Amino acid sequence: xxxxxxxxxxxxxxxxxxxxxxxxxxxxxxxxxxxxxxxxxxxxxxxxxxxxxxxxxxxxxxxxxxxxxxxxxxxxxxx
Amino acid sequence: xxxxxxxxxxxxxxxxxxxxxxxxxxxxxxxxxxxxxxxxxxxxxxxxxxxxxxxxxxxxxxxxxxxxxxxxxxxxxxxxxxxxxxxxxxxxxxxxxxxxxxxxxxxxxxxxxxxxxxxxxxxxxxxxxxxxxxxxxxxxxxxxxxxxxxxxxxxxxxxxxxxxxxxxxxxxxxxxxxxxxxxxxxxxxxxxxxxxxxxxxxxxxxxxxxxxxxxxx
Numbered sequence: 642x643x644x645x646x647x648x649x650x651x652x653x654x655x656x657x658x659x660x661x662x663x664x665x666x667x668x669x670x671x672x673x674x675x676x677x678x679x680x681x682x683x684x685x686x687x688x689x690x691x692x693x694x695x696x697x698x699x700x701x702x703x704x705x706x707x708x709x710x711x712x713x714x715x716x717x718x719x720x
Numbered sequence: 721x722x723x724x725x726x727x728x729x730x731x732x733x734x735x736x737x738x739x740x741x742x743x744x745x746x747x748x749x750x751x752x753x754x755x756x757x758x759x760x761x762x763x764x765x766x767x768x769x770x771x772x773x774x775x776x777x778x779x780x781x782x783x784x785x786x787x788x789x790x791x792x793x794x795x796x797x798x799x800x801x802x803x804x805x806x807x808x809x810x811x812x813x814x815x816x817x818x819x820x821x822x823x824x825x826x827x828x829x830x831x832x833x834x835x836x837x838x839x840x841x842x843x844x845x846x847x848x849x850x851x852x853x854x855x856x857x858x859x860x861x862x863x864x865x866x867x868x869x870x871x872x873x874x875x876x877x878x879x880x881x882x883x884x885x886x887x888x889x890x891x892x893x894x895x896x897x898x899x900x901x902x903x904x905x906x907x908x909x910x911x912x913x914x915x916x917x918x919x920x921x922x923x924x925x926x927x928x929x930x931x932x933x934x935x936x937x
Contacts, residue, residue, distance in 0.1 A: 659917075660753060664910045666851035667733065667862075669918070672820030673787040673794075674842030676734040695844060701841075702924060703917040715895050716902050 646688045648697050656700045671695055694702050721778040722750045723877065723936045724756040728784050730796040731853035734849055739785035739818055741857035742867040746783065746874045751924040753878050760898075765795030774809040781814045783874050788819030791826045804829060813850060814883055814934050816873045820844040823927045831930025837872045839873055843925040846918045848911065862915045865901060866922055869893035877936065884932035894923040 648656075663669075663679045672678040674692045677685065685693035706712040727747060729740035740761065750757040756778070760769050764787065772888070773779055784802065787794045792803035803826065810830035816839045817827065825839035830838045847867060853860035869890045877885035901916040 659913070660908075663848070663849075663914045667852075667914070668849045668851060669846060669914070670735045670738065670849055671846055672735070676849060684932075699844070699846065699917060699921045703920050706920055706924065712879055712898070716899055716924070716928055 648694065650687065652691075652697060652701070653686060655704070656697050657683055659700055660686065660696070669696070722754065723757040723780040724758060724773070724776065724778045725750055725771050725781045725783060725874070726770075726779050727757065727759045727761075728770060728793075728795050728801065729761040729763040729787060729803065730786050730795050731762050731835065732797055734854060736786060736856040737854075738792065738847065738849065738860075738863055740864065740869065741866075742871055743783065743818075745858075746822075746871050746878075749875060754813070755878055758837075758925050759784055760795070763796045764831055765801065765835075766799060767801045768797070769876065771809060774802075774813070781874065781877050782810060784817040784819055784822075786819050788817065789823040790821050790824040791829075793817050793822050793826065795817045797800070810836060810838065814839075814877055814936070816840070816877070816886075818845060818870055823929060826835060827908070827927070827929045833892075835931050835934060837930040837932065837934035839883060839887050839926070840929050841922065841925045841929050843921060845870075845922055845925070846916060847922075850874070850911075862911060865897045866919050868879055869897060870922070880935055880937050882933050882935045883928055883930075887928040891923060891926065893928075894919055 648677040729743045730736045730738045777824035784793045792800045795801040807829045813835040813836045827840045847863045872890045873886045876889045901912045905912040
C-alpha cells in the first residue's frame with residue numbers, strides 16, 4: 642500500500658492517536674530509516690516526511706487487515 | 721565438505737544489534753546440527769568477505785541480517801554487500817534476507833533461472849524496542865514476538881526442511897504470536913497493539929520466491 646507524498650489530515654489523526662498509546666520508553670525500528678521514539682514518530686508523521694509516510698503505511702496496512710477481516714480470520718483460527 | 725551456513729551479523733545501531741543478537745541463537749544451533757558456519761559479524765560483514773564465502777559450493781544457506789532496500793542488503797555501517805552487481809552469488813542457494821524490502825527486486829533476480837530460493841520482505845521489516853532492554857535484546861519480549869518467528873526460517877532450513885516449509889513455519893509462529901498479543905491487548909497490556917501492528921506488517925510482507933522445494937542435503 643503506497644501513499645502519495647502527503648498524508649490526509651484524517652489519516653494523520655488516526656495514526657497519531659495510535660502512536661500516542663505506545664509506552665514512553667519504546668522505540669520503533671523502521672527498517673532502513675533508523676529507530677525512533679514515540680515523540681519522534683509523531684513529529685515525522687506530522688511533517689509527512691519519508692519516515693512519517695512509512696509509519697502511516699504500516700498503520701494503514703494493519704487497519705485494512707482489520708476491516709477486511711483478514712486479521713480476525715487469523716486470530717480466530719484454531720490451527 | 722559439510723553444508724555451510726553463511727551469516728552476516730553487523731552490529732552498529734539498535735536495529736542491527738537486535739537482528740544480530742537473535743541471529744546468534746541460530747548460529748549456536750548449527751553446532752547441534754553438525755553444520756558448518758561462517759558468521760561475518762561486525763566489520764567482517766563486508767562485501768569482500770561476503771563474496772568470498774557466498775560463492776563457495778558448500779555454502780547452502782545464506783542468512784542476511786541488516787538494513788536493506790528493494791535492490792540491496794547492507795552489512796557493516798550501511799555498506800552494501802549484496803546488490804544487483806553480485807546477486808549471481810545467490811544462484812542455487814537458499815537465501816533468507818532479514819532486511820527491508822529486498823525481495824522486491826534483489827530477491828527476484830536472485831532466483832531467476834536457477835534452483836535457488838529467496839525468503840525476504842516486500843516492505844520494511846520492523847519491530848518495537850523496549851528501552852529497558854535495549855542493551856539485552858534477547859530479554860526484550862516485545863521484539864521477540866517479531867524476531868523469534870523470523871529465526872524459525874533458518875532453523876527449519878538447517879533441519880533439512882524445504883524453503884516452503886521454513887516459510888510456512890515462520891508464518892504459523894507469527895500467527896500464534898499475533899493471537900497472544902491480541903489477548904494481551906484485550907487485557908490492556910501496554911504497547912501490545914503497536915507490536916501487533918508491526919508483526920502484522922512483517923507477516924503480510926514475508927514472501928518466498930523461486931524454488932519452493934529448495935533445501936539442503
